[in-house]
Amino acid sequence: MCDSSVISLKTQPTMKAIPAASIHRLDKPHPCDVCFQSRFCLPIALPQDELSRMRDIMQSTIRLGKGERLFEAGQAMDKVFSVHAGSFKSVVGSPDGRQQIVGFHVPGEMMGLEGFSARLYMTDVLALEDSEACEIDVRVLESTARDIPTLQHQIHCLIGNRLARAQQDQFVLGSMQADERLARFLLDLSERYKARGLSPDEFVLRMSREEIGSYLGLKLETVSRLMSRFHQAGLVHVAQRQVRITNRDGLAELLVPQER
Amino acid sequence: MCDSSVISLKTQPTMKAIPAASIHRLDKPHPCDVCFQSRFCLPIALPQDELSRMRDIMQSTIRLGKGERLFEAGQAMDKVFSVHAGSFKSVVGSPDGRQQIVGFHVPGEMMGLEGFSARLYMTDVLALEDSEACEIDVRVLESTARDIPTLQHQIHCLIGNRLARAQQDQFVLGSMQADERLARFLLDLSERYKARGLSPDEFVLRMSREEIGSYLGLKLETVSRLMSRFHQAGLVHVAQRQVRITNRDGLAELLVPQER
DNA sequence: CGAACCCTTGACAACTGTCAATCACCGTGG
DNA sequence: CCACGGTGATTGACAGTTGTCAAGGGTTCG
Structure with a gap:
């Protein structure tokens, strides 16, 4: 029911052989709490007394080479990502093979949020250069948000933000x-x-x-x-x-x- | 911090005299629980044992005449709305007076979600015909969502949905x-x-x-x-x-x- | 019945796309 | 170190889609 109002979800690209996500995981760093957020460019901040839960939310950091893919449209969406270093592009495709970039992402910005729609990613996200992304498990994020209103608030803010940007882009493209x-x-x-x-x-x-x-x-x-x-x-x-x-x-x- | 990535928010239209929101409130109806959701075209459903909380979430129904405005860009966003009857349009404006419609809304769809970005509406929403909208207090919605994971899940789904649509529209406009x-x-x-x-x-x-x-x-x-x-x-x-x-x-x- | 608004259609202009040639940059290998 | 090839960027000439301007016809509602 939730996804009823979105049409023509691209299910599979499978056209060009995009470099398989040869992903290198970094050690999960132990946050020194205060500087944790800024160190990882996470656009999420917890109140002082909950800082220790940061490390639950942020799972690990993923390193991608130029052109490598972080996720692709149609995959089950179990994680969202923030850009830690480098930059990424989000690509929407249609069944006939045409593609359009709907966003570029620089450090501190979130990716994969459109997946909340149907718990499926709806875009391909690729690194524009050698980059790193922070991986956030959606399940953990949501359960943590239940305890911490500030976090819940920020999640809404982040998705709303992305939506506001997309609407601005609609204006740019149309007018x-x-x-x-x-x-x-x-x-x-x-x-x-x-x-x-x-x-x-x-x-x-x-x-x-x-x-x-x-x-x-x-x-x-x-x-x-x-x-x-x-x-x-x-x-x-x-x-x-x-x-x-x-x-x-x-x-x-x-x-x-x-x-x- | 949350709204840092969105530029050029339109603050005030104040150009044409849009019919003042001469809003007629309907009596807050007492839900017969099960049929409540479908009767009001709410894209929100609670689990059986929480049905009674529906009436907390849904505040009242607002009736708008053709051309009347539900909310406008720049206003504090304290409510979101679902279309109960009729239809609406969302309009983005720029400082130079140009406007663009970024979405039409038919019954069962939500409006005002982009306001989660900065707790300000970023679009004007106007009725295309005589219409009714259900009013949902965001504060109540969020506090209820803290108790009911299903609801939390649906909120994310609804905003994600709107985002996915906007990205599709970007594709349409651009390609x-x-x-x-x-x-x-x-x-x-x-x-x-x-x-x-x-x-x-x-x-x-x-x-x-x-x-x-x-x-x-x-x-x-x-x-x-x-x-x-x-x-x-x-x-x-x-x-x-x-x-x-x-x-x-x-x-x-x-x-x-x-x-x- | 009339006025206002919306829709339709034509002629023409402008912006942007297409096709093609050339140039610049970068990495590889001789 | 330089030659070379590949990719990406630039520029020109031309074509095509869509916008602009204008006129006329239809519909709706007081």
Whole structure:
């Protein structure tokens, strides 16, 4: 009943041989409690007196090579993951083989939440570079949440967050022109790096032009052309995947095109 | 912290004078327990021995006239709603005044879930026709969920569901052509009416061409043209908002365009 | 019965996709 | 160390889908 309102779940890709998840488990670290959360980029924090339960929730850390798959659509969803290091992409596929990236994930963000729908993952998640993900057992998470209202609250917040993002993306895909989409993408990335304590003005894209295009509903040529145009307009300095935002306001103005 | 990854939250529309929420509360009905859930189209069911707590969760039923607003983006989110009767739309806006519909809601579906993100609604929700919504206090819902694992499970399922739908919509907006989008929209609606026990083959659209276009990232003229084309191709019989699907397979074939 | 709103249809323009050629970068191996 | 091949990025020319503008017809509701 719970999944009645979602149509056309992709069950199996089985097309390209995606590198088997050659997963290396790290030792389960013993948290020094306070720094535990920030050390592992977990977007979950427990109240002081419950800190010790952190180690129940977080099972282990998984290391993935570039291009390796964390999970795939159709698998039973027994875990959710947070990005510890590196970056990932979420891919939705359709039966006819087309694919679309519906999200990129940087450290501190959760993956696999859409699996709560039917206890099945609905996306493929792949590492964009050598990365690490923290594994969280859903069963343990839920039972712990029953004791700790704060945690329950945070779970709702995390899924709601992902939903709010997806709705924003719907707006971008449905209402914005190509140049606005790319400008928003760059500003969004910048903001997320900033939230991570990294430079918001200079960063390296971890995804190809084609992947950016897939996420933004554009072709790679269009993305490439726009990057060049932004560069020539002095908005950003782009050299391959190296990006430096040189005129943030100029970029932001692209998002408010009506007043000229 | 929880909302750090969502950008550009629309705070205020305040442009058009949307009919003030002239809300009429119905008497809080005393549930006859078993039939309670289905009678109110609540997508929430409790185990037998907890049925009596249903009435705690469901506060009251709200009646809205066509075009009236259930809640708006930026408001504190203290309740979620399920559609009892009628239909609604969720609208995302941007600071420059552009708007996009990110979802339509028919009976038995939940609204306001994206508010879990920051405890603020992120969309405007308006009635497409005279409608009724069931009001659920989030605080009560969460505290009840702490006692009843089944309920906790269902909450996760409901939000996850909405997320999975949003990701599907991202795919539609980003990867599909106009005709595929409309075909999918019609089949999706059909499926949802069917799940509600209504005819999957003949129904009345509750939304205008413009609203369909907004949801699908198209202009109303494009929607209108495609409706005519589908009609001429014998796929559907369309007369204004009255729709009868006459060739379901033909419609479905539009969604798998690669093999010809 | 009339006005407002919605829908339909046409002609044309604009944006983005397609196809193709070339260039830049990176890792491999001679 | 340099040559080489492969992948990804850039750029151009052109085509196609969808948006824009405009006119006209239908439906609904007071």
